[in-house]
Amino acid sequence: MEPATREIFFVKRPVGMVQEDSFRMETRKLPTLGAGDILVRIRYLSVDPYMRGRMNLGRSYAPPFDLGSVMVGGGVGTVEQSRDPNINAGDWVVGQMPWADYCVTSGAGVRVLDESMPPTTALHVLGMTGLTAYFGLLHVGQAKSGDVVVISGAAGAVGSQVGQIAKIIGCKVIGIAGSDAKTQLLQDTYGFDGTINYKTQDLREQLAEICPTGVDVYFDNVGGNITDGVVNYLNDFARIAICGQISLYNSVEPELGPRTLMPLLLTRRATARGFIVGDFAPQFGDALKQLQQWYQKGQLRMLEDVVEGLQNTPQALIRLFRGENVGKQLVRLP
Numbered sequence: 008m009e010p011a012t013r014e015i016f017f018v019k020r021p022v023g024m025v026q027e028d029s030f031r032m033e034t035r036k037l038p039t040l041g042a043g044d045i046l047v048r049i050r051y052l053s054v055d056p057y058m059r060g061r062m063n064l065g066r067s068y069a070p071p072f073d074l075g076s077v078m079v080g081g082g083v084g085t086v087e088q089s090r091d092p093n094i095n096a097g098d099w100v101v102g103q104m105p106w107a108d109y110c111v112t113s114g115a116g117v118r119v120l121d122e123s124m125p126p127t128t129a130l131h132v133l134g135m136t137g138l139t140a141y142f143g144l145l146h147v148g149q150a151k152s153g154d155v156v157v158i159s160g161a162a163g164a165v166g167s168q169v170g171q172i173a174k175i176i177g178c179k180v181i182g183i184a185g186s187d188a189k190t191q192l193l194q195d196t197y198g199f200d201g202t203i204n205y206k207t208q209d210l211r212e213q214l215a216e217i218c219p220t221g222v223d224v225y226f227d228n229v230g231g232n233i234t235d236g237v238v239n240y241l242n243d244f245a246r247i248a249i250c251g252q253i254s255l256y257n258s259v260e261p262e263l264g265p266r267t268l269m270p271l272l273l274t275r276r277a278t279a280r281g282f283i284v285g286d287f288a289p290q291f292g293d294a295l296k297q298l299q300q301w302y303q304k305g306q307l308r309m310l311e312d313v314v315e316g317l318q319n320t321p322q323a324l325i326r327l328f329r330g331e332n333v334g335k336q337l338v339r340l341p
């Protein structure tokens with residue numbers, strides 16, 4: 008008999024900060040497996056800032072979530088039953104998964120994990136997070152040895168990987184984060200050369216002091232006031248990799264910032280380029296090999312911030328926008 012599963016539905020588009028009332032949990036019986044299907048017991052879910060964008064209507068790179076649909080995102084789980092000849096019961100798999108205890112899905116839509124790696128790494132260092140850092144820094148930011156790299160959202164999942172990769176290739180790395188505990192972590196655990204707590208320190212004064220020769224690559228995860236400050240320190244021919252703008256994701260009205268960016272890009276002959284990690288999908292295989300090598304050598308570390316229980320998944324998502332997560336935000340389903 009198929010088990011019952013709890014599922015979390017998206018039921019209300021948030022206005023401003025996302026709240027728990029956008030979600031509702033229900034229980035239902037799972038469907039029977041068809042040919043090629045697998046039954047997955049979901050073990051970990053990834054919650055990610057882009058999910059907030061999908062809660063709004065309007066054009067973006069991913070379609071809006073439909074009201075009344077089950078929330079989905081990256082997840083890893085174990086296969087309980089399989090009608091896919093290439094997947095066995097007991098295998099760990101990664102893929103898009105519902106916010107649910109179990110799901111019946113096509114085996115073709117998941118990837119079986121190499122069990123020599125901890126399974127959750129497929130949701131960060133050896134998954135979307137690591138790939139975003141890798142392509143954003145090396146391909147979009149064109150970082151090279153000797154560059155001064157400044158990272159906003161530096162203590163988060165993507166930011167911490169960007170900083171470590173930048174150190175591996177020989178850059179000077181400065182991280183901007185929202186608490187002393189996080190800036191300490193950047194220095195002690197991730198080996199950053201300099202840090203700024205944007206909540207308690209004067210960003211511009213600190214940048215002038217820590218980056219006296221200017222900034223060659225700015226890896227932007229947050230946008231807003233922080234970016235308004237950093238761009239003043241760009242060197243000639245600097246590159247901005249626009250990875251995320253989390254400070255604006257819950258905005259109700261578009262914000263009008265200082266109109267200094269375009270003149271600065273002009274006079275410094277700098278480049279700002281937005282990117283979505285999926286743009287690089289054809290090159291994921293080689294990048295994952297490199298990321299795995301660095302991870303196995305201990306050069307890429309990642310803290311996991313684990314919230315327990317499916318019912319707390321909305322709360323885990325909200326933590327990202329409050330800056331409460333330290334490292335990759337995951338939900339563990341016991």
Ligand SMILES: NC(=O)c1ccc[n+]([C@@H]2O[C@H](COP(=O)([O-])OP(=O)(O)OC[C@H]3O[C@@H](n4cnc5c(N)ncnc54)[C@H](OP(=O)(O)O)[C@@H]3O)[C@@H](O)[C@H]2O)c1
Pocket residue numbers: 055056057135136139160161162163164165166183184185186189228229249250251252253254255282283284285327328329330331332333334335336
């Ligand atoms: N382009 C792509 O393909 C791609 C792929 C993955 C992720 N991303 C983007 O990368 C960024 C980081 O994602 P992540 O998964 O690694 O999340 P994360 O950095 O682990 O978590 C989000 C962090 O953002 C910071 N933050 C939240 N609100 C803020 C605000 N108003 N001002 C400044 N900082 C704020 C908080 O850190 P503090 O405590 O330091 O404030 C928080 O811990 C996001 O913008 C995300 O959308 C882009």
